[in-house]
Amino acid sequence: MSRNLKIIVSFIVLFVGILIFASEYFKSKKIEVYDYMNELYYNEIVDVEPLEEIDNGSTGTIINLEIGEELVEDTKSKEINNYTYIGYLSIPKINFKKGFTEKDSKYNTVNKNIQILSSSSYPDEEFGNVIIAGHSGNSSVSYFKDLYKLNLDDYIYIDYNNVLYTYKIVDIYTIPKTGKAEIKRNKNKTTLTLITCTKNVKTTQTIYISELVNKE
């Protein structure tokens, strides 16, 4: 092998190595950029454009839970590539704010963002249950990594359709990680359920049930 060829091959190997090594970082940068643009877009449209009507979804007691490290979203069957946020979830206590998309968006997956589960209601449904899941841990998409710091009576907010929904945590419990979760909630109240893996425990998930206390 000539010296020149060796140099070229070395550079290619170095470049590919950097790409592989930093691939997670680059993915997180892409998400960050989309977040930034979505936030700009959301702030512009929220005052002028009414959101589309949403079908009333049923809120079952047992829901199919598709979160976990092994989750693979079947994006091939969904051609929708809508990265636009329709609302924001914020928890001031842990300095958390993140947008969420429509259920059928390609971005509505815990591998990219926080995810509204398919059996979830939207915040404007009376006596509905908004169910949002997210990863905990240390990855770039571990948006719910600080959820363990929450206690009963802490407040969670959802900004949706230009209305601010205030929820108060009423119950926190863990369940085994089986792919299904039992949601114990008062069906006469409008609720918000957050689901994530239990901190430092691989076999369980923690569920945070909160009830609507105010909307303005």
Add this chain to the structure above:
Amino acid sequence: MVDMTLLDKFKLIFEFIEKNYFIGLVILLIGVILFDLIYGNNKRQTKILYILTIILILIYTIFSYYKPLFNIIDVYITNVFKLAYFPSIVDYLTFIIITILIQFISIKKAKPIIKNINIWVGFIIEALFIFNLIALNGVNINLSNVTSIYENNLLLSIFQTTGILFIIWLIFNIIVLIVNKFLENKIDMPKLNDNY
């Protein structure tokens, strides 16, 4: 934000250097070393000593100020991604101008393979620019507003494809430039006839 005069800006910078006089002295030392390296007539050992001193100072600086340094690199990469995925109209036009410039330079100076790649990638970016003009013709979009551009899926596709292609192409050209510095530049000599 305060609109300061040039004198006020210099004054503030000198005040800052006064407060951090040690760093100021180190930078002055590097300046003196560089001056002596470039214009002085030094022995080989002195040059090695100078270069080692500069490297040591640089390593010390990186270790001492790695947090703001990493922060700057992180912000830089975020902005490169922003440029690739959501270029503004100014960024987009700058892409086109740089594309034309790279093509012109490549025609004269680049090696055949690189020249071909640059001409054809440049052609794709320019073709996308024409498609962009066609797409923009007839739609009511505020071009100064980035979100207004990206509301339109066709424009989003054109802008993003151009942005990503341009950034990858630019990185490719930078790597080619660096690699060229390391390659041996052999000049083909004409074969001499035995009679000469």
